[in-house]
Amino acid sequence: MTMNLANEFGWGKLAALAVLATMQIGCGTEEPSETNPSISGIGETAAVTTGALHADCDHGAAPPAHVGPFTDVTGDAIGASSTVSANPIALHTSNPFFEDFGTNERTCGTCHQENLGWTITPDFARSRRHDDPLFVFDGSDCLAAGVPNNQPRANSTEMLSKALVRIELGIPSTADFLLVSAEDRLGCATPPSAALLRMYRRPLPVSNTAFLSTLMWDGRENVNPPNNTPAAMVANLKHQSNDATLIHAQGAADLPDAAQSSIVGFETGIFNAQKRIGPLDLDADGAHGGADYLLSTVLPSFSIGINDVFATTFSSTIFTLYAPWEPGAHRRAPNARAAAIGRGEALFNTRTFAIDNVRGINSADPAVHDPIAGTFNGFCGTCHDTPNVGNHSVSLPIDIGITAASPVGGLDITNLPTYTFQEISTGKTIQVTDPGRGLISGKYKDLGKTKGPILRGLATRAPYFHNGSAKDLKAVVDFYNTRFNIGFTGQEESDLVAFLSAL
Ligand code: HEC
Numbered sequence: 001m002t003m004n005l006a007n008e009f010g011w012g013k014l015a016a017l018a019v020l021a022t023m024q025i026g027c028g029t030e031e032p033s034e035t036n037p038s039i040s041g042i043g044e045t046a047a048v049t050t051g052a053l054h055a056d057c058d059h060g061a062a063p064p065a066h067v068g069p070f071t072d073v074t075g076d077a078i079g080a081s082s083t084v085s086a087n088p089i090a091l092h093t094s095n096p097f098f099e100d101f102g103t104n105e106r107t108c109g110t111c112h113q114e115n116l117g118w119t120i121t122p123d124f125a126r127s128r129r130h131d132d133p134l135f136v137f138d139g140s141d142c143l144a145a146g147v148p149n150n151q152p153r154a155n156s157t158e159m160l161s162k163a164l165v166r167i168e169l170g171i172p173s174t175a176d177f178l179l180v181s182a183e184d185r186l187g188c189a190t191p192p193s194a195a196l197l198r199m200y201r202r203p204l205p206v207s208n209t210a211f212l213s214t215l216m217w218d219g220r221e222n223v224n225p226p227n228n229t230p231a232a233m234v235a236n237l238k239h240q241s242n243d244a245t246l247i248h249a250q251g252a253a254d255l256p257d258a259a260q261s262s263i264v265g266f267e268t269g270i271f272n273a274q275k276r277i278g279p280l281d282l283d284a285d286g287a288h289g290g291a292d293y294l295l296s297t298v299l300p301s302f303s304i305g306i307n308d309v310f311a312t313t314f315s316s317t318i319f320t321l322y323a324p325w326e327p328g329a330h331r332r333a334p335n336a337r338a339a340a341i342g343r344g345e346a347l348f349n350t351r352t353f354a355i356d357n358v359r360g361i362n363s364a365d366p367a368v369h370d371p372i373a374g375t376f377n378g379f380c381g382t383c384h385d386t387p388n389v390g391n392h393s394v395s396l397p398i399d400i401g402i403t404a405a406s407p408v409g410g411l412d413i414t415n416l417p418t419y420t421f422q423e424i425s426t427g428k429t430i431q432v433t434d435p436g437r438g439l440i441s442g443k444y445k446d447l448g449k450t451k452g453p454i455l456r457g458l459a460t461r462a463p464y465f466h467n468g469s470a471k472d473l474k475a476v477v478d479f480y481n482t483r484f485n486i487g488f489t490g491q492e493e494s495d496l497v498a499f500l501s502a503l
């Protein structure tokens with residue numbers, strides 16, 4: 001499938017228009033639209049652009065509308081990240097994404113915040129008042145829908161510690177496995193059962209969704225098989241927006257089709273990335289960090305399945321954003337931090353290590369017929385293969401050990417439930433804290449599998465992995481170092497962390 005997403009959606013054209021517009025802009029008499037309170041996100045950029053180019057106006061000309069790209073910059077602990085769109089970025093209820101369509105006062109923005117990489121963090125949860133809608137129902141460890149949460153400190157420990165949201169699913173009736181036992185460390189009044197398993201997961205970012213090849217950690221919103229075209233992904237996202245309204249916002253009715261389309265247009269139109277670390281501009285000195293490059297250059301060349309790891313054309317050089325700062329480049333990195341980022345990018349692209357027993361790629365159990373037999377030398381990009389984005393470019397649920405009941409590599413899974421499943425035909429068992437894909441496909445071989453997520457805008461949105469088990473990027477790298485026996489030196493670890501922070 002090589003259909004071009006940008007052209008399919010007309011974004012290629014929009015981006016081109018945007019370029020034209022920045023060259024011609026500035027002859028209007030209209031107020032710049034940042035004065036419209038319903039539209040934010042164009043403040044600085046729009047003002048600067050219109051101001052700077054006003055000089056050559058033919059005053060008889062029709063007033064031009066401001067055409068993107070529109071940029072919003074938000075500060076974070078290490079610098080700033082940016083959200084960019086070809087369309088105005090409306091952060092107000094004029095945008096259905098921020099409109100209350102349910103019954104519990106939540107909007108999509110309750111769990112998907114711009115300044116937090118379009119997800120939420122534990123600090124954010126802890127900053128909320130006790131009566132914030134964030135804590136109702138699935139923002140609590142156990143409470144059923146409709147039960148008020150008077151004490152988030154006692155009832156929302158997963159939300160407050162790791163910004164995890166409770167997901168409830170049952171085992172499909174056609175499943176080839178059984179639930180043998182469940183250990184509920186949160187001590188919910190109703191114990192988990194085959195009909196109702198509780199998982200605790202991090203909200204995924206809603207930015208950069210134009211690059212998705214699968215929706216949700218377990219792919220459960222891939223409802224338009226074979227799900228490998230941009231149109232199918234848009235239909236999946238629409239379906240997801242309705243489910244989110246009915247479940248997270250406890251909606252009483254379906255989300256109207258126009259609102260679904262508008263939400264999906266918004267999500268697939270926004271791009272988010274780290275823009276600055278301290279004084280270091282990540283989009284200068286030859287580098288292409290920040291979100292502008294995602295919209296202008298990465299999107300037009302993206303297609304689902306691009307650089308597929310199983311294709312002969314696969315290249316492990318996934319990230320080229322900081323190529324001029326990499327060791328041996330013609331240019332010199334502007335400072336020590338930039339040089340570390342460059343070294344980290346090179347490690348991500350070139351460091352090989354033995355990939356062993358990853359269920360979904362090369363399971364140790366030959367009976368499951370995974371694509372590869374036995375251990376092989378791979379890269380970070382073996383699983384994060386979409387160029388300059390980092391998610392898996394096709395839908396490929398895998399188990400790298402994050403869902404394990406006793407994970408290696410120092411992951412913190414305190415208080416997560418543990419489930420033991422048994423394959424009916426063989427009697428084999430597996431213990432996981434999250435059954436992942438298995439609850440959707442009903443297949444034993446898929447238990448514990450999750451997707452390879454997008455690796456942009458990481459620095460603002462710790463903790464990492466679907467269950468928040470890595471408290472920071474160093475913990476992520478530590479996990480990989482142990483799980484795959486990579487042998488990173490202390491210097492290499494910190495270079496890789498510097499690079500991941502710059503995404
Ligand atoms: C209570 C918090 C909460 C609210 C409210 C919420 N979400 Fe989410 N969102 C999540 C969680 C948690 C996940 C990941 C769940 C999973 O994968 O099982 C998620 C995942 C997503 C994804 C998947 C992205 C990807 O990479 O696959 C999209 C898109 C999304 N949400 C959009 C929305 C929209 C649209 C709304 C409003 C209609 C919304 N969300 C409301 C918590 C929330």
Ligand code: HEC
Nearest residue numbers: 358379380382383400402450451452453464465466476480
């Ligand atoms: C064998 C496949 C595979 C390899 C190799 C791999 N990853 Fe991952 N990566 C995944 C999967 C799958 C996830 C999501 C797991 C989960 O949360 O359940 C993930 C998650 C991540 C995350 C967390 C993202 C988030 O939103 O929480 C980061 C960061 C990351 N990987 C970086 C790396 C780096 C750096 C390397 C190389 C050292 C690497 N990965 C190698 C498959 C892989």
